[in-house]
Amino acid sequence: MTDLLEKPATVSVLVPVAVERPYTYAVPAGMTLAPGDVVVVPLGPRSVLAVVWDGAPDSVPAKKLRSVEDKLDGHIGEEMRRFVDWLADYTLSHRGTVLRMVLRVPDAFGPEKPVMAVRLAGAAPERMTAARTRVLEIAADGLAWNKGALAQAAGVGASVVEGLVDAGTLERVALPPAPVVGTPDPDFAPPVLSDGQADAAARLRDAVAADAFAVALVEGVTGAGKTEVYFEAVAEALRRGRQVLVLVPEISLTTQFLDRFEARFGTRPAEWHSGMTPRLRERTWRGVANGQVRAVVGARSALFLPFAEPGLIVVDEEHDPAYKQEEGVIYSARDMAVVRGMIGGFPVILSSATPSIETRANAERGRYIHVKLPDRFGASLPDIKAIDMRADGAPSGRFLSPVLVDAIKETIAGGEQALLFLNRRGYAPLTLCRKCGFRFECPNCSAWLVDHRFRRVLSCHHCGHSIARPERCPNCDAEDSLVACGPGIERIAEEAADLFPDIRILMLSSDLVQSISELRMRFSMIERGEVDLIIGTQLVAKGHNFPHLALVGVIDADIGLATADPRAAERTFQLLQQVTGRAGRQKDGGRGLIQTFDPDHPVMQAIISGDREAFYAREMEQRERSGLPPFGRLAAIVVSGRTHAEASGYARALARAVPRADNAHGSEYRGADAVRVLGPAEAPLAVVRGRHRFRLLVKAPRGFDLQGWLRRWLARAPTAKGGLRVSIDVDPVSFL
Numbered sequence: 001m002t003d004l005l006e007k008p009a010t011v012s013v014l015v016p017v018a019v020e021r022p023y024t025y026a027v028p029a030g031m032t033l034a035p036g037d038v039v040v041v042p043l044g045p046r047s048v049l050a051v052v053w054d055g056a057p058d059s060v061p062a063k064k065l066r067s068v069e070d071k072l073d074g075h076i077g078e079e080m081r082r083f084v085d086w087l088a089d090y091t092l093s094h095r096g097t098v099l100r101m102v103l104r105v106p107d108a109f110g111p112e113k114p115v116m117a118v119r120l121a122g123a124a125p126e127r128m129t130a131a132r133t134r135v136l137e138i139a140a141d142g143l144a145w146n147k148g149a150l151a152q153a154a155g156v157g158a159s160v161v162e163g164l165v166d167a168g169t170l171e172r173v174a175l176p177p178a179p180v181v182g183t184p185d186p187d188f189a190p191p192v193l194s195d196g197q198a199d200a201a202a203r204l205r206d207a208v209a210a211d212a213f214a215v216a217l218v219e220g221v222t223g224a225g226k227t228e229v230y231f232e233a234v235a236e237a238l239r240r241g242r243q244v245l246v247l248v249p250e251i252s253l254t255t256q257f258l259d260r261f262e263a264r265f266g267t268r269p270a271e272w273h274s275g276m277t278p279r280l281r282e283r284t285w286r287g288v289a290n291g292q293v294r295a296v297v298g299a300r301s302a303l304f305l306p307f308a309e310p311g312l313i314v315v316d317e318e319h320d321p322a323y324k325q326e327e328g329v330i331y332s333a334r335d336m337a338v339v340r341g342m343i344g345g346f347p348v349i350l351s352s353a354t355p356s357i358e359t360r361a362n363a364e365r366g367r368y369i370h371v372k373l374p375d376r377f378g379a380s381l382p383d384i385k386a387i388d389m390r391a392d393g394a395p396s397g398r399f400l401s402p403v404l405v406d407a408i409k410e411t412i413a414g415g416e417q418a419l420l421f422l423n424r425r426g427y428a429p430l431t432l433c434r435k436c437g438f439r440f441e442c443p444n445c446s447a448w449l450v451d452h453r454f455r456r457v458l459s460c461h462h463c464g465h466s467i468a469r470p471e472r473c474p475n476c477d478a479e480d481s482l483v484a485c486g487p488g489i490e491r492i493a494e495e496a497a498d499l500f501p502d503i504r505i506l507m508l509s510s511d512l513v514q515s516i517s518e519l520r521m522r523f524s525m526i527e528r529g530e531v532d533l534i535i536g537t538q539l540v541a542k543g544h545n546f547p548h549l550a551l552v553g554v555i556d557a558d559i560g561l562a563t564a565d566p567r568a569a570e571r572t573f574q575l576l577q578q579v580t581g582r583a584g585r586q587k588d589g590g591r592g593l594i595q596t597f598d599p600d601h602p603v604m605q606a607i608i609s610g611d612r613e614a615f616y617a618r619e620m621e622q623r624e625r626s627g628l629p630p631f632g633r634l635a636a637i638v639v640s641g642r643t644h645a646e647a648s649g650y651a652r653a654l655a656r657a658v659p660r661a662d663n664a665h666g667s668e669y670r671g672a673d674a675v676r677v678l679g680p681a682e683a684p685l686a687v688v689r690g691r692h693r694f695r696l697l698v699k700a701p702r703g704f705d706l707q708g709w710l711r712r713w714l715a716r717a718p719t720a721k722g723g724l725r726v727s728i729d730v731d732p733v734s735f736l
């Protein structure tokens with residue numbers, strides 16, 4: 001008996017900080033706790049939200065044991081807990097840090113706040129005014145009115161309504177809040193599908209009906225109607241009483257998506273992204289958890305929503321690098337969506353006109369269901385041509401070749417839109433002094449300062465450091481000697497305004513818009529045909545459906561090919577195919593013109609000829625030959641420190657601690673199968689925000705337990721002390 005008193009009941013609790021294992025807490029008398037319960041626990045001097053985790057608690061001396069403070073409404077289900085464990089394990093992150101992504105909505109765990117309203121309760125007050133009479137006339141319906149809405153309907157100020165409440169004529173009532181979104185109707189407005197689309201839709205519906213984990217790749221040319229087709233799978237999941245998540249890479253893409261969803265299902269889906277108000281986040285989180293919200297469209301963080309009855313995840317534009325989170329927990333939302341489906345036992349659909357090599361390989365090997373849509377719906381694919389800049393280049397100091405200029409003129413004269421694409425923000429990527437050669441460089445990063453004429457600053461794209469553009473050279477004091485080198489979209493816009501003074505030009509890049517709503521407004525201007533020429537960065541290259549757009553010009557198609565990135569060819573192919581794919585979607589005769597200094601490059605050839613299969617075959621073969629993903633595994637380790645010496649010293653110590661890489665039979669991998677560590681080498685972006693960076697790259701065979709080996713390695717390495725930081729990127733996408 002005394003024994004029992006001395007040893008209170010304990011639980012495992014995972015706290016949302018950088019810890020690997022759950023901590024042990026005492027359960028206060030009268031409280032019952034089960035895995036998944038959301039609790040408040042003391043942690044150091046603070047109290048934090050945390051989750052009761054699975055597994056027996058470690059034993060802790062009674063003296064050190066602290067007690068759970070409170071149990072809240074929330075619950076994190078079994079599947080979500082497995083997902084947190086899995087993701088932490090795969091990315092070598094702390095489990096607590098991954099849990100923090102689930103708990104980012106603190107207000108969602110308290111009791112839900114009701115909405116306050118007023119309604120008619122007593123006799124009219126003694127002192128009546130015209131304003132009060134109007135309010136009472138409306139409130140005579142006996143319904144509960146939102147105060148603001150009642151005042152507005154009566155055309156009076158809020159104080160008039162307040163006064164009637166004080167007089168006892170109106171009473172306050174608490175209402176349950178209205179649902180975040182309506183319930184989508186799977187049969188609201190089904191489209192008439194083409195034969196090819198109908199076959200594709202049937203295969204996806206079957207996958208949903210099978211009610212088991214499977215991955216399907218929907219691969220169709222741009223404008224094939226992939227959205228229309230995967231909507232049929234969404235409908236099937238909804239019919240079966242399951243919730244649906246659609247991930248999109250770019251939140252600005254959601255406007256069109258929301259409208260299309262509403263047209264198909266009669267109501268909008270819930271949204272999930274960083275631009276939402278805290279209140280809406282809280283309400284959406286709850287709605288997803290209690291099942292009121294049936295469909296969500298969101299950015300990668302939506303993967304951490306606590307779906308009550310998930311039945312399908314769609315990853316739209318699955319090839320998009322924006323799915324990779326590069327900071328904090330480094331993970332690929334595309335890959336983790338597949339994991340989430342595996343854990344939950346439901347299908348996942350990946351959709352793209354230009355699938356990643358990894359996904360294509362999985363489809364070719366038969367691990368994924370491969371659904372193809374080879375034709376555009378209602379229009380032909382655009383006609384793509386290269387402009388050889390060596391022969392037909394722009395006049396000196398200009399960037400638009402005469403061929404492209406003529407095509408733009410012709411297009412706009414015909415009442416259609418043109419788009420110029422350049423993946424570079426600002427006016428010019430480099431500013432230098434003509435007299436002394438001085439170049440403006442960021443003091444914190446190894447990067448040039450980018451001239452942003454619109455905002456009148458020179459600014460660093462890595463740390464945000466900005467200075468006003470000076471009149472004189474800071475080095476030699478020469479006046480009017482600073483020259484801009486190379487183009488950014490602002491410079492292209494300047495040239496276009498000069499060439500076509502009478503047209504409506506719209507520039508679009510992330511730094512030129514203040515908010516998501518402003519961005520959405522600009523996209524709808526394009527859709528409505530209120531601009532003639534759009535000049536934009538990759539923001540305009542993704543998934544948009546611009547009905548009036550007939551011509552796409554690519555300014556510098558070679559930009560991405562010169563990098564050391566093993567995915568350079570794949571990326572360039574995807575970007576060029578996607579951006580030219582915006583042309584001629586509603587009507588035949590769309591055109592793409594690609595300015596290049598290397599028209600014979602296989603990527604340019606694949607784009608011009610439209611021979612995607614040749615491109616994929618060649619790229620696949622090269623990857624296989626060099627053992628790159630998906631034929632081998634990669635992990636990148638970035639060591640950063642406050643000084644060059646600190647970072648390079650530690651990176652070398654890390655390299656010395658590399659363990660043997662044994663295969664399953666206990667002997668070391670050798671030859672082509674050897675695990676190789678490349679580096680350390682100074683990173684291409686050697687300094688960022690004042691931190692010096694070194695990279696190591698691990699190349700391993702496909703079946704190798706990379707995570708286990710990385711863990712052994714890190715355990716053997718000296719601890720990273722002081723200003724040192726080590727970040728591990730499994731399946732790296734960025735090589736900077």
Ligand SMILES: Nc1ncnc2c1ncn2[C@@H]1O[C@H](COP(=O)(O)OP(=O)(O)OP(=O)(O)O)[C@@H](O)[C@H]1O
Nearest residue numbers: 191192193194222223224225226227228353377543
């Ligand atoms: N069966 C259909 N009935 C009516 N309209 C359709 C049908 N299929 C496709 N469309 C229309 O064709 C256009 C292109 O479709 P959608 O946006 O789904 O293509 P996509 O394959 O997703 O293209 P991308 O990869 O370029 O984003 C849209 O305007 C869509 O509404």
Ligand SMILES: [Zn+2]
Nearest residue numbers: 442445460463
């Ligand atoms: Zn910088």
